[in-house]
Amino acid sequence: MPLSLHAAFVPSCRQIIGGCLNVLAKAEAAGIGDLATATLAPDMFPLAFQVQSVAGHSAGAIAAMRTGQFNPGGGFAMPDADYASFTAMLKDADAALATVTEAEMEGFIGGDTAFVFGERRMPFKSEDFLLSFSRPNFCFHASMLYGIFRNKGLPLGKKDFLGRPRMAM
Template sequence: MPLSLHTALVPTWLQILGSCNNLIDKAEAFDCDDKELLSTCLAEDMLPLAYQLKSCAVHSLGAIEGVRKGVFSPDMNEPPANFSDMRNLLNNAITKLEQVEESELESYIGQPMRFEMGEFKLHFLAENFLLSFSQPNFFFHATTAYDILRMKGVPVGKRDFLGAVQIVTS
């Protein structure tokens, strides 16, 4: 039985967005200043934690919204400046992703899709945009967020990154 586009994307996005919320919980319990931590970069030429977490919402829910419109442009608005607002952003993405129907995503297969950033444009089919552009970006930003927290000493491990894996219970 072939895997649907929905099955290939949405459950894993939900899993990792949930783990991002858990990472925020761990950072709060570490008793650090959220504004300082959210402005921390892994490397000098990289964007800060706040951008990394925001980008998880952008490359999941935002990607679906882009496919719906046929065009995706990165959200260049300022990311949330505190843990509470960041958690709200992630929870909004989770809530809206939970409402995406499998039939809707399947209906986009084969549809043209465009990435735009200023004058730069890339043309995709919707499924290729989601699987070869947004999904890798999503994991890049989630991993970078995790790495920033590790670098700052927040006690997080692989289980915190993985979140609630999809297991079969007997």
């Protein structure tokens, strides 16, 4: 049986979102503050943008395939720079992903989804938008969330980023 679009995207996003939630919980418990300006480099978008992008390129990407258009943020407003807002946004994205069915995802194949930013328009077949644009962006921004906290001295390892793998039992 070939791998479905759903299987190629949704479970991995949910796994990494779980890792991001774990990192946020550890950072909050450690008392790491200054979230509004937290970045890895001066010319980088702040932590709130990274959280928004994780949600936007997961659940927001699915919503974009439904409408045929993705705008930066993926339909998620910029969260307040606090743990409660970050956690709520990621939990909302995870809950939205949990409702997506394999049948719906397979129905997107062959459709059109465009990334639109101002006058810039990047047209994709929906499956290519998801797998060659949103998935790499999702992974990038999730790793930046991890990296920002690691850079602030939070003792994290790869398993914190990975979340809970889907092992055969």
